[in-house]
Amino acid sequence: MSEIEIFLIAKKVRPTAMRILVFRSLANKRAAMTLSELEALFEKSDRTTLYRTIKTFEEYGIVHPIHDGNGIPKYALCEEGCDCAAHNDLHLHFHCNQCEETVCLTDHKIPQINLPRGYTTEDVNLIVNGKCVKCSSD
Amino acid sequence: MSEIEIFLIAKKVRPTAMRILVFRSLANKRAAMTLSELEALFEKSDRTTLYRTIKTFEEYGIVHPIHDGNGIPKYALCEEGCDCAAHNDLHLHFHCNQCEETVCLTDHKIPQINLPRGYTTEDVNLIVNGKCVKCSSD
DNA sequence: CGATTAATGCACTTCCATTGCATTGATGTC
DNA sequence: GACATCAATGCAATGGAAGTGCATTAATCG
Ligand SMILES: [Mn+2]
Ligand SMILES: [Mn+2]
Ligand SMILES: [Zn+2]
Ligand SMILES: [Zn+2]
Numbered sequence: 001m002s003e004i005e006i007f008l009i010a011k012k013v014r015p016t017a018m019r020i021l022v023f024r025s026l027a028n029k030r031a032a033m034t035l036s037e038l039e040a041l042f043e044k045s046d047r048t049t050l051y052r053t054i055k056t057f058e059e060y061g062i063v064h065p066i067h068d069g070n071g072i073p074k075y076a077l078c079e080e081g082c083d084c085a086a087h088n089d090l091h092l093h094f095h096c097n098q099c100e101e102t103v104c105l106t107d108h109k110i111p112q113i114n115l116p117r118g119y120t121t122e123d124v125n126l127i128v129n130g131k132c133v134k135c136s137s138d
Numbered sequence: 139m140s141e142i143e144i145f146l147i148a149k150k151v152r153p154t155a156m157r158i159l160v161f162r163s164l165a166n167k168r169a170a171m172t173l174s175e176l177e178a179l180f181e182k183s184d185r186t187t188l189y190r191t192i193k194t195f196e197e198y199g200i201v202h203p204i205h206d207g208n209g210i211p212k213y214a215l216c217e218e219g220c221d222c223a224a225h226n227d228l229h230l231h232f233h234c235n236q237c238e239e240t241v242c243l244t245d246h247k248i249p250q251i252n253l254p255r256g257y258t259t260e261d262v263n264l265i266v267n268g269k270c271v272k273c274s275s276d
Numbered sequence: 277c278g279a280t281t282a283a284t285g286c287a288c289t290t291c292c293a294t295t296g297c298a299t300t301g302a303t304g305t306c
Numbered sequence: 307g308a309c310a311t312c313a314a315t316g317c318a319a320t321g322g323a324a325g326t327g328c329a330t331t332a333a334t335c336g
Contacts, residue, residue: 152282152283154282154283154284156283156284157283184284184285184286185285186284186285186286187283187284187285190283190284191283209293
């Protein structure tokens with residue numbers, strides 16, 4: 001049994017062929033991907049299956065969505081420690097305005113945010129737009 | 139001539155009836171609004187006109203879009219100092235998970251963010267999700 | 277006023293999310 | 307292994323919102 005299969009089972013998700021493929025694709029790519037990008041990776045893939053695969057992954061703490069402000073959500077593997085109960089992705093997300101790639105900067109945690117009295121925080125989302133390393137050399 | 143008309147002219151935008159209405163609606167409401175929400179405010183309004191009105195406002199530094207992670211962009215009036223050249227909205231945005239309203243917290247500027255070497259920042263987007271004052275009493 | 281340019285309204289297209297339903301595949305029981 | 311059961315998949319269809327082309331109307335200027 002592959003490492004991925006073991007991981008999925010540990011997350012209580014049945015390791016079907018498509019799920020393994022999707023997981024591997026995300027693991028191999030450092031950047032987050034949209035559903036359409038994922039779809040393009042496979043010759044014969046049904047959009048709906050992909051959609052539901054991602055939903056399942058999201059529900060079980062395997063991937064988290066990233067809303068980088070460009071309309072279409074992207075998805076990346078979660079950090080360790082995520083589970084069905086609560087995602088644990090309080091890191092910074094960087095979106096490159098040139099190559100359009102969005103990446104998790106897991107080492108860069110989100111700073112403490114002060115809110116006006118009466119407001120309570122449940123989740124924080126920090127997106128930085130700019131130029132990534134690869135594109136900065138231009 | 140109304141204050142709104144004067145303001146729009148100063149921004150180099152011709153103050154048509156619809157533009158004045160849209161501006162007033164946004165000014166009267168503390169929360170940001172989607173196009174559909176705006177559309178619902180008017181009996182007879184064409185979605186395209188609204189769409190282009192907002193695009194124009196965006197272009198001339200009158201409104202800024204807020205991507206609160208719920209798929210559909212919302213719009214709010216800019217702070218003073220925005221113009222065609224560059225928006226100037228480096229404040230925090232708060233989205234209430236209960237009433238679903240999104241507001242600008244213009245007093246809460248976005249903190250300095252450190253990035254890995256090689257990355258350059260052009261824009262930062264900080265969204266806090268939680269419960270707003272109104273909803274916190276429940 | 278007549279000419280010119282901007283704004284509007286309507287029709288249409290496209291993209292993506294989402295759902296219903298029939299079909300296929302896996303799992304566990306006898 | 308055959309069968310019952312439940313999960314996953316594939317296909318078709320729906321729906322919401324963004325975006326565009328073009329004809330019409332409104333504003334502006336000489
Ligand atoms: Mn991430
Ligand atoms: Mn704002
Ligand atoms: Zn880049
Ligand atoms: Zn609220």
